[in-house]
Structures are given as C-alpha cells and as structure tokens.
Amino acid sequence: DAKTTQPNSMESNEEEPVHLPCNHSTISGTDYIHWYRQLPSQGPEYVIHGLTSNVNNRMASLAIAEDRKSSTLILHRATLRDAAVYYCILSDYNTDKLIFGTGTRLQVFP
Amino acid sequence: SAVISQKPSRDICQRGTSLTIQCQVDSQVTMMFWYRQQPGQSLTLIATANQGSEATYESGFVIDKFPISRPNLTFSTLTVSNMSPEDSSIYLCSGQGAVGETQYFGPGTRLLVL
Numbered sequence A: 001d002a003k004t005t006q007p008n009s010m011e012s013n014e015e016e017p018v019h020l021p022c023n024h025s026t027i028s029g030t031d032y033i034h035w036y037r038q039l040p041s042q043g044p045e046y047v048i049h050g051l052t053s054n055v056n057n058r059m060a061s062l063a064i065a066e067d068r069k070s071s072t073l074i075l076h077r078a079t080l081r082d083a084a085v086y087y088c089i090l091s092d093y094n095t096d097k098l099i100f101g102t103g104t105r106l107q108v109f110p
Numbered sequence B: 001s002a003v004i005s006q007k008p009s010r011d012i013c014q015r016g017t018s019l020t021i022q023c024q025v026d027s028q029v030t031m032m033f034w035y036r037q038q039p040g041q042s043l044t045l046i047a048t049a050n051q052g053s054e055a056t057y058e059s060g061f062v063i064d065k066f067p068i069s070r071p072n073l074t075f076s077t078l079t080v081s082n083m084s085p086e087d088s089s090i091y092l093c094s095g096q097g098a099v100g101e102t103q104y105f106g107p108g109t110r111l112l113v114l
Helices: none
Strands: A009-013 A018-023 A031-038 A045-050 A061-064 A070-075 A084-092 A104-109 B004-007 B010-013 B019-025 B031-037 B043-049 B068-072 B075-080 B089-096 B103-105 B109-113
Touching (some): A009 A018, A018 A084, A018 A104, A031 A061, A045 B103, B019 B089, B031 B075, B043 B068, B043 B075, B043 B089
Parallel strands (some): A009 A104, B010 B109
Antiparallel strands (some): A018 A070, A031 A084, B031 B043, B031 B089
C-alpha cells in the first residue's frame, strides 16, 4: 500500500487560510487521494478526494501536483470547529481500502 | 450519505472475556470495514466485512481473535475474543455505498480491558 507523509502538527488563526501538505511519492496510477478529518472523540469525517485534477467542495479545496506526488488540502477560512486531525490517504480504486497515516493535528486559535 | 451507529459506545471488560460490537447503517452499503484506533494513534484497518462470506483480514489480524459477521447489507458485528489489556482501543466501523464512493464512519466503541 502506498504511503503518505504529513507534518505532525500545524497552527492557524481563525479566519485565515490553511494549507495542509501531503507527500505521496509512491502513488500509483489507480490511487485516489482522499482527505478525512477526525474531530475529538468522533469517527473520521470525509473532507474531499481527487484523482488528477484540483477539486473544490463546500468544505475545502484539494490541489494535486501535476506529477501527483504531492497534494495540498486548503481550508479557505479556518474556524475553531476545524481543529482536528487531518488524514491524507491513498485508496486503490480496486479495493477501496483506506490505509491511514499519522495525520496532521491542526490547531486553530481565536 | 449514510449514518452509522455502534453499540455499545463504551465498555469496561475483564481480561479473558469477549465483547461483540454491533454496527448498524441506515441504508444498504456494499462495503463495510472495521478499524482499531489505539490510544493517541491513527486508525488501523482490521478487516473488510463481506456480506454472506468470510471477512478479509489485514496482516496482523486473525479470525480467531476478531471474528466478524455481516448477515446483510446494513449490519455487521466485530467480536474481540479472549481480551487482554492490549486490546484496549477504540473500534470503529465504516460503510461505503458502492465502489469508489465515500466511506462513512461510526462514532466508535471505546473499550477498556482490565
């Protein structure tokens, strides 16, 4: 299973944009890039996913490098409710298994 | 989207006993998965629960320790057998409507083994 590398932690101030990086240099052609987040004492929550093109939804944007070896999750205006552990995950289209890495703990300050 | 509930939400058990965790989805899903999250750590996939057949286990997990049932498209159980303190973790299930779709997670079952 392909691996991802993320910073252990990041900090942001409320209402500022946040860019969460992820490296996945061993990504294969059939791997989708998923982002999930886990708020304290809850199960993981889907954020966004993509294959090759940049993606936008109501929660966030996903910017994927042209060589697909890295990606960035963008929260356009961080709120206190965005404080969570963010996981960047590669999922093979054939198996749909999510193999979680260590994730990035995002702290948001008022 | 799918809403997933788990029972029990938490339990304290004695070593050597077994606990069965239930996972209920509010709609039919093709795929169901079971994960373990040890204290302060990330999630580790235990197995894929297959409807009508034996579960598919990840490396390091075996059926005798973690038997799984999936009698239909909305329900699954995970049993943690012959528990030891090392089994103290949060156990989470997830469901996925179809291949390539989003996985939705339950709130988890917090297990403490004494």
